[in-house]
Amino acid sequence: MEPQAPPATHEVTNQVPPLENYNLFECDTTLTAAVEREGADWHAQALARDGAALGTPEALGLAASANRHLPELFTFSPRGERIDALEFHPSWHRLLALLRQEGLHALPFDTPRAGAMAARCAGYFLHGQLESGSLCPLTMTFASIPVLQREPALFAQIADKLYAREHDPSDAPLALKRSMMVGMGMTEKQGGSDVRTNQTRATAAASTTGRGGEYRLMGHKWFFSAPQCDAHLVLARTHADAALSCFYVPRFAPDGARNAIRIQRLKDKLGNRSNASGEVEFVDAYGIMVGDEGRGVPTIIEMANYTRLDCVIGSAALMRAALVQAIHHARHRVAFSRKLVDQPLMRNVLADLSLESEAATVLFMRLARAFDARLAAARTGAAESDLERAWRRIMTPAAKFWVCKRALEFTGEAMEVWGGNGYVEEGPMARLYREAPVNSIWEGSGNVMCLDVLRALERDPQAAHALIADWRADAHETSALARALDALEATLGASAEQREAAARALAQQLVLCAQAVLLLRTAPAQHAQAFAATRLAAVDAGLACGRVYGTLPAAFDHGAIVEHAFGA
Structure with missing residues (x-):
């Protein structure tokens, strides 16, 4: 005797269809008017194109996937080597690629013209409606540029990687990469927002000290955002009584070896889960002083x-x-x-x-x-x-x-x-x-x-x-x-x-x-x-x-x- 399908218990009605295939820019009257008012109308066509792309089911699916498949930390290789590697779902890298191709990591700096900041802020606002975690490393990369521009020798080595509009997910020395991301490491266990209690020490590694000098860092950071970045700006002291200085700490040292930044664990956060935030220790890590000695906070x-x-x-x-x-x-x-x-x-x-x-x-x-x-x-x-x-x-x-x-x-x-x-x-x-x-x-x-x-x-x-x-x-x-x-x-x-x-x-x-x-x-x-x-x-x-x-x-x-x- 043929098995019979169970009787239907109900008909699905009055459920709302997903919101998709809408243009995030063109449907926002307030934003479109502000773009014109703030002198960024030259970028309106790009914003409209991006707004349409972000409202597609495919783009919306990237946000859901990146928050469902969280980043993983692999501290050691199968052979027991310390690698401190992070693995992300492909959707995460696709989100970063979307952000980067729109120039949201550098637009006012690589395209200096009237209204460039307004254009960038409008684009960032559109992407922020799609997914928040991917904004973190992009924001920090963007914000690092005016600081790094003041260090001509260092900036000359990395400018093309900072400005590049292609996302490069590889974990490799910067010389082998097409682009880079920059993160931050300010807070420590004992201080949080009170960074003046920081204890991380930086010892000169060569005879040249002060701005542009090479240092070795020993200490820790309680929130390190985001540990997969190619470099971080961090705060440390050159001696116990010194005011804090700022250091550029790359993921790989100049000799191509992985820098001595030990990722202890990733934070298990309430939100922003697609993005990795970590706790790290510096074990004689290589860094370059950025800005004047003792002027790290400013x-x-x-x-x-x-x-x-x-x-x-x-x-x-x-x-x-x-x-x-x-x-x-x-x-x-x-x-x-x-x-x-x-x-x-x-x-x-x-x-x-x-x-x-x-x-x-x-x-x-x-x-x-x-x-x-x-x-x-x-x-x-x-x-x-x-x-x-x-x-x-x-x-x-x-x-x-x-x-x-x-x-x-x-x-x-x-x-x-x-x-x-x-x-x-x-x-x-x-x-x-x-x-x-x-x-x-x-x-x-x-x-x-x-x-x-x-x-x-x-x-x-x-x-x-x-x-x-x-x-x-x-x-x-x-x-x-x-x-x-x-x-x-x-x-x-x-x-x-x-x-x-x-x-x-x-x-x-x-x-x-x-x-x-x-x-x-x-x-x-x-x-x-x-x-x-x-x-x-x-x-x-x-x-x-x-x-x-x-x-x-x-x-x-x-x-x-x-x-x-x-x-x-």
């Missing part, structure tokens, strides 16, 4: 300023990715006889999320303009304006604090739109949520950023005054902004101890005022008004709004805001 801070900008962009990218997934879901999922997107309360949530994402996007693109201005001033020998210096030096750490913090809450809210399906690893929302905390921690946690904002304000009051004066020009358009600026100036006028205790509130005030001003200048009027009325804590007409998303006043057209955010 030297590497130049690198950190660029990585902090990328933290802002990376968090904004997570927000954008979560937002479009939430809107797509709401447009297809039916609950209580209506699509979610047609239900007023859900529209309020989505509109509120849309405003937050829009504000983050215009903010990082404005920061890109300030970094562009810095590069232009360096090329021409002109002075950087007070206003642009304020955006770069004061607003970058403030933005890193606030946008990275908001991404945590944002991705959780977007996951909730998906309901239970958002909480399982088969979909994208769980990965976005796990990725969200890293940018708040990396390159200085929240308190470190806020204290850096305070230092910048105190060291450069002229830039701070230029910033607030510029914003005052828009205060007549909304009473909420005028009151917020008054509160900000009152905080700035408090005693030093009071300012430090209120540093988080101060950073928040700075960013919210900045975002409100930028939206007033660039966004549809009701977007700017809704943001100012809520984020600036206005209590106009008896409307009080808290931090929970979905509390926009009914006076605003929630559906129109959502449609503007993702009209695809």
Whole structure:
């Protein structure tokens, strides 16, 4: 007798199709407008091409595979030789190849022209919506370039490898490679962000000491990102009482032997799992001093300023990715006889999320303009304006604090739109949520950023005054902004101890005022008004709004805001 198929238990309906085959650039009205506004429209065609490629099922599959097949450490060869080798899934290398071919590791430096930083930031934002772990080594390579450019002899040897647009995954001496990646090694067990407690020692290996001299390093790094890079910039002391110096430590020594950098283990991280982060020990490892002796922290801070900008962009990218997934879901999922997107309360949530994402996007693109201005001033020998210096030096750490913090809450809210399906690893929302905390921690946690904002304000009051004066020009358009600026100036006028205790509130005030001003200048009027009325804590007409998303006043057209955010 023929076996009979079991009876069907149910028909699969009301499940949302995957979001794919959409153009990440062209569907983002805020980003496309910002690219033109910030002088990067010459790169718009490349961004549109890349945006289409990143929305394909094939590209989306790379992100899922790289986070499913994690990197592995092989400490020894089968014969017992120390090799400290890492193995990645092919999807990881394909992601790095996509990033590299778009020039996101070097664009403003190998293509120095107006708007180059804005062009690069927009491209980085697109790739950040696809996968976060692959951004880490690319960011550090990008941020190392301005530091290494100041070492002419060293830079001449590696410039072609740094600028190359081909990803070379081979683990070999640099002379045998087509391109290279550069990582960082700053923190140690006993100090974390307090790098001035570092104990790693560097001993001169030749008679030439100081800048450009060869050294041997003994010590450890608690977070070494990412250990497969071809070189790292690390901090060490030349003697016990010396201030920290910066060293370029290659993966292979000049004689072609593997440098004595022992990878102890890889970190088992909450998120960013496709990328390897390790703990290492230096056992007489070869290095070259970069920058002046005892000036390691100021030297590497130049690198950190660029990585902090990328933290802002990376968090904004997570927000954008979560937002479009939430809107797509709401447009297809039916609950209580209506699509979610047609239900007023859900529209309020989505509109509120849309405003937050829009504000983050215009903010990082404005920061890109300030970094562009810095590069232009360096090329021409002109002075950087007070206003642009304020955006770069004061607003970058403030933005890193606030946008990275908001991404945590944002991705959780977007996951909730998906309901239970958002909480399982088969979909994208769980990965976005796990990725969200890293940018708040990396390159200085929240308190470190806020204290850096305070230092910048105190060291450069002229830039701070230029910033607030510029914003005052828009205060007549909304009473909420005028009151917020008054509160900000009152905080700035408090005693030093009071300012430090209120540093988080101060950073928040700075960013919210900045975002409100930028939206007033660039966004549809009701977007700017809704943001100012809520984020600036206005209590106009008896409307009080808290931090929970979905509390926009009914006076605003929630559906129109959502449609503007993702009209695809």
